[in-house]
Amino acid sequence: MPDSIPADSVGLVTTQTLHFDTPLNLDCGRVLAEYDLVYETYGTLAENRDNAILICHALSGDQHAAGYHSMEDRKPGWWDTAIGPGKPIDTNHFYVVCLNNLGGCKGSSGPASTNPQTGKPWGPDFPIVTVHDWVNSQARLADALGVGQWAAVIGGSLGGMQVLQWAIDYPRRLRHAVVIAAAPNLTAQNIAFNEVVRQALRSDPDFYDGRYYEHGVVPAQGLKIARMLGHITYLSDDAMRKKFGRELREGKISFGFDVEFQVESYLRYQGESFVERFDANTYLLMTKALDYYDPAAEHGGDLSAALQGVEAQFLVVSFTSDWRFSPERSREIVKALLDGDKTVSYAEVEAHHGHDAFLIPIPHYFDIFHAYMERVAAECER
């Protein structure tokens, strides 16, 4: 519980729900006849509606990006460091929207929601959604909120991929694209890690082919393993060394299979707490959206061609120790934009935190981010 809401917080916030009944055609060929999207907003939409910002979340993110749901909340939203009065995404200037993506598990239609055709949870029958599908659903949310054009669409990691896709699919509906710690597609190694995650989830005896809701269980062990593995790839080798080194929890080796090293303790805790707040089928869908994302594929692998129609100005940020989506991958995006004479700023931030850096208020990173967003704000006020 926060003793009091900090002055630079957006304060108490509420998740809202919108029901959509215009069918959504998906990349997989299926159609979602109707669906819910849950979202939160922070700040005030200007009368001329030009100050709206969309935040796209990453794999395990959700609509609760900033502020507190109640005075009893122990933690604020997942990107509270970046969103609020005086912060890089300054709610004194901007109207900020963040939603839970389709397929999610925090209120938007997803595998745990009721399939209106059967009255049971969708489970594995929920369609596999893509980044492109998400962007389409987000555009409908924008319509519903009266936002014709975003001042900026912003996201890190898988969120950054959505930003890129926004710029491709709706070039005139965003003025700025902020792509942080992302990549234009996954490498074979990234896909390989996702496949191990999928094997762990799907082989859990409590997975029941994705119909575990009906059995009153969750594939806890699979989720735990998936999250532990995820965490290793979010942190750098260096960050783990700094954080844990070879430190033993009890000071000495026990020659057994209980926790011995601090890093084991940390990972088990991360894995176990994830089980309480995330859904295995959603995790599976997220890994597939990641694997499939590859806007250059339709253009014979030419990313510059994929970005040819882009009109947004870009800020691309990468972190030196990020080995999940390395700076090299961000530079591919930057190069493709420059090849097409697009406007792009690029920052490669020295940070030892690995991929997780995008969630951490590293001064150099936030200085750049803040300065860029001040420019975006200044344009709105013109």
Add this chain to the structure above:
Amino acid sequence: MPDSIPADSVGLVTTQTLHFDTPLNLDCGRVLAEYDLVYETYGTLAENRDNAILICHALSGDQHAAGYHSMEDRKPGWWDTAIGPGKPIDTNHFYVVCLNNLGGCKGSSGPASTNPQTGKPWGPDFPIVTVHDWVNSQARLADALGVGQWAAVIGGSLGGMQVLQWAIDYPRRLRHAVVIAAAPNLTAQNIAFNEVVRQALRSDPDFYDGRYYEHGVVPAQGLKIARMLGHITYLSDDAMRKKFGRELREGKISFGFDVEFQVESYLRYQGESFVERFDANTYLLMTKALDYYDPAAEHGGDLSAALQGVEAQFLVVSFTSDWRFSPERSREIVKALLDGDKTVSYAEVEAHHGHDAFLIPIPHYFDIFHAYMERVAAECER
């Protein structure tokens, strides 16, 4: 099946077994009253017994390092590229010994062996063994074979750790130490990956707390996940890109959870074939031996102090794209040796293959290895 045995092969070989009944005191405080070690030998022991080479195996290795067990064998031993007439470990000069380590699953006493006290498989009651324990058991094998001093002890990865420990524990029993793609201890990230492996193995419903032998099953899914994850860390990101890229098995996305990308197909195959040839309890023991290895720990973290009594000459080899045991880790060994005025040659080999490089006959690597071993051979013939 080899159509015929190649001329540079050691030919048909046979695994031999030695039973030891002098109790072995282990680091964990327990005692192995008796045990078997299985081993193979290639080449001929010189009359003065000065041409013996010990090969130490890595995590999933065994005593079958070279040659064929029968004309029906599809593949030779695991390091056949390096061992044989005219190869770096030239059997025209050397008498080569390779054993399956204690705790292994290829014939040496291990979890799948019968516990003489119960008449049942040891299972989880087999003691956790350390690199130090292995070296002690290997020294007894040397005694039994009449080898007072090895011309060289050679190993890659976890095998390299055994080499290092030989030089520490029995400084006068080896003239050369060849440490390939190794590290003086595991990083927090290395331990973290091992912990995910352990969780996958131990949470398999067919694991039965390690007593699966008695249930007539194996924790196949856990082993598969463990091996898939291992493979990702053995290959470099670059090697995976070169080998698989984003290639789809059927040429297009299927929007399902069957194999889609080639890399998934490869990993699943590697995982599944591993199940047939490896034991889960052995895998667990190997990860513990890796986690615990840290010769500097007894010297306040000072590796140079740990290596103070070393008398062997060293060849240390690392590979640029190895991110499991990076060149930086090999350089720690080299620096510690140099700080103690020891004799060490070091080669950092440009290779895109990742950690697996140590098993691959990369020309630059093998040239260095061969030249070094020719020097070792020349010393024997003096």
